[in-house]
Amino acid sequence: MGGLDDLYQDLILDHYRRKRGEGSLDNPTVAVDQNNPLCGDEIHLELNIVDGTVTEIAHTGEGCSISQASMSMMSEALVGKSLEDALEVVEHFRMVMHGSEQGDEDRLGDAIALEGVAKYPVRVKCALLGWMAAKDAIQTYQREGEEVA
Amino acid sequence: MGGLDDLYQDLILDHYRRKRGEGSLDNPTVAVDQNNPLCGDEIHLELNIVDGTVTEIAHTGEGCSISQASMSMMSEALVGKSLEDALEVVEHFRMVMHGSEQGDEDRLGDAIALEGVAKYPVRVKCALLGWMAAKDAIQTYQREGEEVA
């Protein structure tokens, strides 16, 4: 694989082969679809939210090794976080992917392994797909919450 | 003037300085306006037609030396010709300007001097302006004649 060690590290391939959070929730608090306009991949993401905290994450859909591994890592990283903290971690991950922040393992967990993807602009879209879906889901929940209130 | 002898021959300049046919007719059989989209010049052409023959030509308007000289030469060349012959001479002149026919002095008269304009594609438009107006005038007359008949 020559120069691709950044993209195809063991940890990434491990998440790709054994996806954490794959599947569906029975009655999710919020669910969203997201597509990667550059390759056509489509994913479905479900969140359970209890008392302002993300309690469960599940996902289905197609994708390349990077997008699938990233989604798996995201599922681990965001579960148990408050909505605000989760959004903050998503934003941090986005900044890392755009090369504007150094990755913080405390916040990103295994997703720290994706730091090297920043060197491959096209694959950044893949890595971000699941995280952008999570942001969308949380914001959708917050908006709808407000509408109800 | 270096290499411009073709464009600015004495005969052409003579027609430019002393335009034949400049002016207006009292009650022309047919009148048309024509404009050169490339430079904005606009001319007005009037014809008297009697028994299928062009008996008088008059013109006004602005133009460069080539368009004015050519109009002057056209006025001389077409007067006295039947409509069919006049259209044929116009077509011959057009062919000469596009470099597809050798000029025939019998038909073109002084306008044979414009043969060298063919080497200057932009100026071909100038040289053709009056002749295309004449064609337009004759065809307008023929069409309107048919409509009446």
Added chain:
Amino acid sequence: MSTAAAPIDVTALRADFPILSRTVHGAPLVYLDSAATSQKPAAVLDAMDAYYRETNANVHRGVYELAAEATARYEAGRDAVARMVGAPRESVVLTKNASEAINLVAWAWGVRTLKPGDEILVTEMEHHSNIVPWQIVAGITGATVRFAPVTPGGELDMDAFAALLTERTRMVGVVHVSNVLGTINPVAEITRMAHEVGALVLVDGSQSVPHMPVDVPSIGCDFFAFTGHKMLGPTGIGVLVGRTAVLEAMEPFLGGGEMISNVTQQGSTWADLPWKFEAGTPPIAEAIGLGAAADYLMAVGLDAVRAHEVELTAHMLDALGQVEGITVFGPRDPAVRGGAVSFSLPDLHPHDIAQLVDQEGVCVRAGHHCAKPLMRVLGVGATARASTYLYNSAEEIDVFVRALGNARLALK
């Protein structure tokens, strides 16, 4: 066009393409993405560079020598393109790409003509550029876009097409050669059928003109669009060939310099064809480059280009056919299809294929290829696609298929 062109000598011809001597990640470049854009021979680059260095000026109105030279070179570019597709020069409108050529028709004709109840019939194998303009214009006018289905074998379902073609159909949009499936559509027959119900026909020739002899008038269609950068030409230029009578009857699209006869505060009149449809300073250097590309292709011979493609495609289909578990899309007979070959593997996403074979110097495309409706029909989100051109060799295909095997092992 020569009918018995000499076969292509790939080794000799590759020397004409400067980029082909570069390496990628230390490996020789194996460029198998010509369906996305082609590489350019030095003759094309030199023609453009010479224009800028020797006689750059704006065209059509300048009296001075420089402008006359620029105009002559620009219009000679149009002439070469016209010659290549057998069309009269006044029917050859230069645009910025194939997409603009199609939009020109959709907007200039469609916005002024279409009404609720009218239908535009396209196929499920169209590129987005022959779908989205119609959707946009349908949205404005209230017309409807219908899709003729594709068979499981990757061909246009002609029975279904015939059934969808009705008195309501005002325009048929069909791709000549699919950029995903390689399918060659029977565009002359489609035109005949469409004209019977009074519909106009637009053929998207983006993938045909570069790769085979195409005589536009003999197809009989009303509009024919293609793009410069896929036929050895530069970016920034495309072509719309129209039937002269249809173009004459049409009102213009973009307004501005060049396309007028007269402009007054009360209104304007239009220039003659083809300039009526060319507003503003045209892609001058690009037309000169495209003319050089057309001359290059005609010198090689479009028959020879096509023969070489059939040979390479046969080799590609053979070699890929031996890859375990692979799905290859589109017709299997290289004699009836173009050279774009899309495929998928059960265990390796197209993105990973493209990324991994790139490490061995091989460029293939991964994605929806601007044909998302077709992806849905094929039941995939994306495919990988390898596509060849006159500068590719059978050995390059072998390098690619070996790299594909390595990729598979790497992510096992």
Added chain:
Amino acid sequence: MSTAAAPIDVTALRADFPILSRTVHGAPLVYLDSAATSQKPAAVLDAMDAYYRETNANVHRGVYELAAEATARYEAGRDAVARMVGAPRESVVLTKNASEAINLVAWAWGVRTLKPGDEILVTEMEHHSNIVPWQIVAGITGATVRFAPVTPGGELDMDAFAALLTERTRMVGVVHVSNVLGTINPVAEITRMAHEVGALVLVDGSQSVPHMPVDVPSIGCDFFAFTGHKMLGPTGIGVLVGRTAVLEAMEPFLGGGEMISNVTQQGSTWADLPWKFEAGTPPIAEAIGLGAAADYLMAVGLDAVRAHEVELTAHMLDALGQVEGITVFGPRDPAVRGGAVSFSLPDLHPHDIAQLVDQEGVCVRAGHHCAKPLMRVLGVGATARASTYLYNSAEEIDVFVRALGNARLALK
């Protein structure tokens, strides 16, 4: 942008422009038609050539190295342009020329928005590219195009403009610097006035951006159009800068590849700005060339470019002012005008001027300069126009004025 750039050293700078060493009819080239199109420095040509020779590939979707390099160079071109005019990158839409940029607004916004009774207000000194698109769209929608008059001194009549600006005005189209008169219009003030009545404003900056520091956001206009080939860049590329909020709210223009987020048979959704307005393969090499042109101009300094122009224009107005019987159009103070100087002679048609001075190597333009309504206001069919740029010297103006005298004698 540097505020105290070093003055231009014309002799040194001319070496950057390959064409300037050529001769015409045996005389050194004196190029005084930069208002029609500018010449190109080698840096621009080399950037494009290097792209094609080293890393040509289609942009935005390719995973492989070549495509990533191409995309990076393409988007860097956009960044350079954005920097030059002080605009955020997502507001910088690349088109094929200024005309397309204006048509984009006229069609995408106008066709969907304008109704009978609505008015578009332009000025009598607009280029056809900021008149005809509005006439076409008014013809489709039933809206009306009005013209704000020009004073005898060649300036916009601001009182008359104010009177014509009403609640019915939906769009104001105004040229920043006139390509005929050189007039610099008060576009920030015009924008303020137009926004007060709720109209949008499109500024045509084709003649300003190449020649002076322009900060688009500080003008406040909704749309700002300019063109690559007049600012040392290649043909085949133009720019529309839009206010982000206005662009976000607009539906797209051309449909096709690149500009979509999703496409289904039922309908489509759009990509983010700026790509939403860029359909099909973009002018890739041209964006790279334009980026190099913007970098070149910023390195010289737009202040220095402007200062040089003011100096040359003063010399031009002086020298022409001494020609017997001449009429020079436009403002007389070089400090408040651009460098395009139009004039006429009672005894010599512009065509003959251009033809005759060309014999001495001088390129000037003759005609209506795509501003026929203005010609009518000026009471002429055509004018001759000399226009300078950063590579011109005062000596060249002297050569031109001498040639003009000779021309006059020749046709006496």
